[in-house]
Amino acid sequence: xxxxxxxxxxxxxxxxxxHIELRSVFHALxxxxxxxxxxxxxxxxxxxxxxxxxxxxxxxxxASLALGGVVFQAMxxxxxxxxxxxxISGGSALGAIIGIxxxxxxxxxxxxxxxxxxxxxxxxLVFIVAGSAREALQDNSLLLSGVVVNAFFSAAILFFxxxxxxxxxxxxxxxxxxxxxxxSAREIYVAGICLIIGFVVLYAQSLKLNLLVQGEETAxxxxxxxxxxxxGLLIITSLMISVAVSLAGIIGFxxxxxxxxxxxxxxxxxxxxxxxxxxxxxxFLILADTIARVVLAPAELxxxxxTALCGAPYFIFLLKRKAY
Numbered sequence: 001x002x003x004x005x006x007x008x009x010x011x012x013x014x015x016x017x018x019h020i021e022l023r024s025v026f027h028a029l030x031x032x033x034x035x036x037x038x039x040x041x042x043x044x045x046x047x048x049x050x051x052x053x054x055x056x057x058x059x060x061x062x063a064s065l066a067l068g069g070v071v072f073q074a075m076x077x078x079x080x081x082x083x084x085x086x087x088i089s090g091g092s093a094l095g096a097i098i099g100i101x102x103x104x105x106x107x108x109x110x111x112x113x114x115x116x117x118x119x120x121x122x123x124x125l126v127f128i129v130a131g132s133a134r135e136a137l138q139d140n141s142l143l144l145s146g147v148v149v150n151a152f153f154s155a156a157i158l159f160f161x162x163x164x165x166x167x168x169x170x171x172x173x174x175x176x177x178x179x180x181x182x183x184s185a186r187e188i189y190v191a192g193i194c195l196i197i198g199f200v201v202l203y204a205q206s207l208k209l210n211l212l213v214q215g216e217e218t219a220x221x222x223x224x225x226x227x228x229x230x231x232g233l234l235i236i237t238s239l240m241i242s243v244a245v246s247l248a249g250i251i252g253f254x255x256x257x258x259x260x261x262x263x264x265x266x267x268x269x270x271x272x273x274x275x276x277x278x279x280x281x282x283x284f285l286i287l288a289d290t291i292a293r294v295v296l297a298p299a300e301l302x303x304x305x306x307t308a309l310c311g312a313p314y315f316i317f318l319l320k321r322k323a324y
Contacts, residue, residue, distance in 0.1 A: 001275075001276050001279035001280055001283070002279060004279075004280070004283050005059070005279055005282055005283045005286070008283050008286050008287055008290075009055050009059075009286060010022065010025060010026070010029075011290070012051065012055050012286055012287075012289070012290040013025045013029075013047055013051050013052065013055065015290060015293075015294055016046070016051065016293055016294060016297065017293070017294070017297040017298040018043075018046055020043050020046065020047065024043060025047065028043070028044065028047055028048075032048070053183045053184065053185070053188060054180050054181065054183045054289065055286055055289075056183070056188055056192075057180055057183035057187060057188050057191065057247075057248070058180050058183075058282070058285045058286045058288075058289045058303070059282035059283075059285065059286055060188065060191045060192050060195050060244075060282070061180070061191065061244045061247070061248045061251065061285060062254055062258075062281040062282045062283070062284055062285025062286065063195055063199075063278040063279070063281045063282040064191070064194070064195050064198065064240040064241065064243070064244040064281075065083065065241065065244060065251060065254040065255050065258075065281060065285070066254055066255060066258040066259060066277045066278055066280065066281025066282075066284075067195075067198060067199060067202060067237070067240060067274065067277060067278055067281070068082075068083040068088075068237050068240060068241045068255050069081070069082050069083065069254065069255025069256055069258060069259040069277070069281075070202075070209075070255075070259040070270070070273060070274055070277050071202060071209070071233050071237045072086060072237070072255070073259055073260070074209045074212055074213050074270065075209075075212055075230055075233060075234075076142060076143075077212075077213060077215070078143065079256070079259075079260050079263075079318050080143060080256065080315070080318055080319065081142075081143065081256075082252075082253065082255035082256040083237075083241045083255050084150075084250070084251075084252035084253060084254075084255060084256075085143060085146055085147065085150070085252075085256070085315075086122075086126060086142070086143070086146035086150075087122050087126055087146040087147070087149040087150035087153060088119050088122050088123060088146075088238060088241050088242075089241065089245050089250050089251075089252065090122070090149070090150045090153035090154060090157070090250065091118040091119050091121060091122025091123075091125075091149070091153055092115040092116070092118050092119040092122070092241060092242040092245035092246060093115070093118075093153070093157060093176060093245055093246075093249070093250050094118050094153045094156050094157055094160075095114040095115040095116070095117050095118025095119070095121075095242070095246070096111050096112075096114060096115040096118070096245065096246040097157060097160050097161075097172060098114055098118075098160065099111040099113075099114035099115070099246075100164075100172065101160055101163075101164060111246050112190065112242065112243050112246040112247065114246075115242040115243070115245055115246030116238065116239055116242040116243070116246075118242065119238040119239075119241055119242035119245075120235070120238050120242075122149060122153070122238075123234050123238055125149055126142065126145045126146050126149050127142070127145075129145040129148065129149060157176070161173065176249050176250055176304075177249060177250070177302030177303075177304040177305060178248060178249045178250060178251040178302045178303040178304025178305070178307070179248065179249050179302060179303070180248055180289050180303055181300065187247045190243060190247070191243055191244060191247055191248075194239060194240055194243045194244075195240060195278075197236075198236050198237070198239060198240040199274070199275075199278060201232075201236045202233070202236065202237070202274055203271070203274050203275070205229065205232070205233060206269075206270035206271045206274055207270075207271070208224050208229050209233075209270040210268070210269060210270055210271075211224050212224070212226070212229070212230075213268060248303075249302070249304065250304060251285070251303060251304045251307055252304060252307060252308055252311060253307050253308060253310065253311020253312065253314065253315060254281055254284060254285060254307055254311070256311060256314065256315055256318070257284070257310065257311055257314050258277050258280050258281045258284055259273070259277050260314075260318065261280070262276050262277045262280055285303065285307070288303050288306040288307050288310070289303045289306075291306050292305065292306050
């Protein structure tokens, strides 16, 4: 997974509206620490000021979304569970848009904080609509409640889009479909810190996740405080997802495809599933963003369009497979 990630990073650095030879990319990377570049100043600017921050940012966001999918699928014991399907991405986006409209972006971490509040509110609202968590696990009412809540948030987002001025409308609309073009040092720093903290906390709970997959009753008999564990997992996962959404927009289906594919390859032990899902989630979003950059070059597609084109058929496949 690490080799795949590194290879995709190098390829993504090379391709784009301005093609740079792989040899020049390797020379630039090897000599980056010494300051002796073998590429022109224009290529140096493209590599290290435009493409590399975007690749790092895409990797962080992809890993965060994949980890969120792993946690929700384990807690709900359902391969269709995903932050996007459950409405958490929509709640985070609504909180972020409210922050943009009221001017919270002028404060440090103002928009990510409101996105986090929106994500937590969505979690509690989905569980309230679904009823008890035990009932939700039996009849998939939690997933259906997430779809309903997501539809409500979509309507609220459209309302706010209708009241903003025309200058903000295009940027917000593009951002809602997934926008990694505005990656900067501050966004990378904030998202990276949240990802590291989230991964450490989730990995420490990997054995409890293994027990939750076996069922709440089994986990309780084996010493897991189910409610406390689920609340902690929901909070830390919502934090990661909300930060990713507030900075990169709504990018759907990564949390469905990546964990399910890695589970088929590496098994269900979360001590292995968590790190490989994070690595492959980063690789997948880097690949999707690279395709989004080059398919209509010099114009760009939102990365959410690429993930949706891949994820929607995969979601239908899982839904039909689960039905049988």
